[in-house]
Amino acid sequence: MNKETTEIVKGLLSSPQNVAIIGHKNPDGDALGSCLGLSFFLKSLGHKTTVVMPNDFPLFLKWMPGVDDIVIYEKEIEKSSELIDAADLVFTLDFNSLDRVGDLQKVLENCTAKFVMIDHHQQPADYAVATYSDVKMSSTSEMVFHFMDALGEAEKLSKEIAVNLYTGIMTDTGSFRFSTSSPTTHRVAAKLIEAGAESAIINQNVYDNNSPERMKLLGIALNNLNILPELHTAYITLTQKELDKNNFKKGDTEGFVNYALSVKGVVFAVIFIENKQESIVKISLRSKGDFSVNDFARNHYSGGGHTNAAGGKSSQSLNKTISEFISILPRYKNELTHA
Numbered sequence: 001m002n003k004e005t006t007e008i009v010k011g012l013l014s015s016p017q018n019v020a021i022i023g024h025k026n027p028d029g030d031a032l033g034s035c036l037g038l039s040f041f042l043k044s045l046g047h048k049t050t051v052v053m054p055n056d057f058p059l060f061l062k063w064m065p066g067v068d069d070i071v072i073y074e075k076e077i078e079k080s081s082e083l084i085d086a087a088d089l090v091f092t093l094d095f096n097s098l099d100r101v102g103d104l105q106k107v108l109e110n111c112t113a114k115f116v117m118i119d120h121h122q123q124p125a126d127y128a129v130a131t132y133s134d135v136k137m138s139s140t141s142e143m144v145f146h147f148m149d150a151l152g153e154a155e156k157l158s159k160e161i162a163v164n165l166y167t168g169i170m171t172d173t174g175s176f177r178f179s180t181s182s183p184t185t186h187r188v189a190a191k192l193i194e195a196g197a198e199s200a201i202i203n204q205n206v207y208d209n210n211s212p213e214r215m216k217l218l219g220i221a222l223n224n225l226n227i228l229p230e231l232h233t234a235y236i237t238l239t240q241k242e243l244d245k246n247n248f249k250k251g252d253t254e255g256f257v258n259y260a261l262s263v264k265g266v267v268f269a270v271i272f273i274e275n276k277q278e279s280i281v282k283i284s285l286r287s288k289g290d291f292s293v294n295d296f297a298r299n300h301y302s303g304g305g306h307t308n309a310a311g312g313k314s315s316q317s318l319n320k321t322i323s324e325f326i327s328i329l330p331r332y333k334n335e336l337t338h339a
Ligand SMILES: [Mn+2]
Pocket: 030, 031, 094, 120, 138, 139, 140, 172
C-alpha cells in the first residue's frame, strides 16, 4: 500500500470507528478470509466491526473463525441495512465495483459512510476515499496482511487473523499453484503459519469436505468434458436437470473448471452452468499463460476478473451459449496457440 493511501487510512482509523466490512456476492474463500481477517484486526485496534455478505456461502467455508457473526444481507435485509447506515467506514474487499454485491448495491450507494477498497481485480471503480488496489496480488487476503504491515501493526497478527488470511490465499491461488503466488506470497504464508495457521488442517477443512452429491456431480461434469485440441481449449457443461438430479447446493461446482484446465495441452477452460431460476448460464473461465480470460469474459459474457481466472454470464439458452462459444473461438486461435 503506498504512502498516500496509508496516511489516509491512518487518519480514518485514528479514533474508534463503527466499521462495516463487505465482501462480494457468492463469497469465496478469499472474500471471507480477507473480510474476517480484517475484522479481527480492526477489532484489535479498538474499532467496532461487522462483516456483511450479500448472500450465503458454501458449507466448506463455514468453519472459518468468526463466520458465525457474519450478517447475510439476503437473510437479514433490515439488520444489514441498519448496520451499514450506522457505519462511519465501509471497507469493500475482494471486488472492484459496487455492482458485484447484488441487491446490497443500493444500500451501499445510499449510505453516507466513507469507503475504503482493498482489492486485486482489474480496473477498480472510483468510489473510495482510499483505494488499495494491486492486480499483481495473489489475493485480497494477502493484501490485508500488507495493509496491517503498512499501518505498522504487523504484531497484531493473531491466530484468528492468520487462519482467515491463510485460507483466502490458499483458495485464491489454488493451493499456491497459480502464477500469482509470488515469493512474497510464500513469505506471507510462512508468517501466517508461524502465527498459528495450521496448513494441513486448513487444507482438510476446505478440500476434504466433499458431499457425496458433489462427487457424483463432478462425475457428470467430467463426463460432459469437451476438448478442442486444435484450439487448446476444454469446456464443461452442466444442465439444470443434471444439477437437480444430484441435489445441487451452492458451491458444489466450485473448482470443477480446473479439471478442464488440467487436461494436457489445454490453456483455456470454461464451465457453463445452467441456472433456470435466474434464466442465465453461469460461466467460469480459467487460463494458463498470457491468454486473458478477463478480456474474454468482458467481451462476451458481461463479466471479468483476472488474467487467468474470470467469470461471467449469458442470458441465452445453454445450447445457444455453447454454439456461440464454439463459433467465437477460432478468432482467438492465434492467441490460444501462443499463450
Ligand atoms: Mn480474491
